[in-house]
Amino acid sequence: MADAGRSTRLNTAYAVIDSYSSLSSEAMLAPLAPEFTHQVLPESLGMPARDRDAFGAHSTRIFSVFSRFAMVPQAVFEDAAGNAVVVHAKMVGELVGLGAWENECVLMMRMTDDGSKVVESREFVDSAKANLLREKLTAKMNEDGAKVVDA
Template sequence: MASTGSAQKETLNKFISGWKNANAEEMLAVASDDYTQQTLPFSLGHDVRPKQVAEVMLPKLYSILENYELKIHQVVHDVENQKAAVYAISKADTPFGFPWLNEFSAFITFNNAGDKVVNVQEMVDTEFFQKFFPAYQSFLSQNK
């Protein structure tokens, strides 16, 4: 169990490093081939997204976040259940004038070896999400 725990911790640190650097490639480097991601709460109605979608969406999102900062407030790591939870706040400027200020928790699941992330469920600030993403979608459609 100790070696699996060490592998999970190393994987988690790599994932968080990519997150802090707003670097999707770095984050997804530790994602398994069958990786999935889902935005929570369920009431938002978002489907589970496969890795292939995250590989397109994350770089696009990070590309518009200027002066990005991520502050981690809490990390809980449960080796036995192959999970970690991260509570964080990120902030950034955007080219369309809507400030990015997202308070959220990420629930991360590791594979059996602990060297890959197989799933991330991200509980977002719904008030922010419901205001930001229509503005973001409008920006994307105007800047194709």
């Protein structure tokens, strides 16, 4: 939710954070610039960099395995000179058929010149938890005969 006391850049970052709980790729894409790119880190997870369209498809797949999800900011830092916002957040939710889920991440977002859209997001996640999620989803998808989702 926009806050008149925050910069446009911070309001955009909070729009991204809030969009996660919508479980809607349309809501997720709204604060992203057409030239948006996304990368999950560390690179050792082997997750590809994604453009805006690929990120939308990826978020649709991820959202499909959650009945509830939220990004809960722990700390938010604005870098006005670098036109960026960094968010340390807890990711909490409920996996369909698998129970509660929690992870932790640092989102590094670079904005358009006016701060109204995100052009780049680098998301550093707890790799042990990301691999655990991948294992849980692989097992569940194999049981259901469905395609495995990249966590």
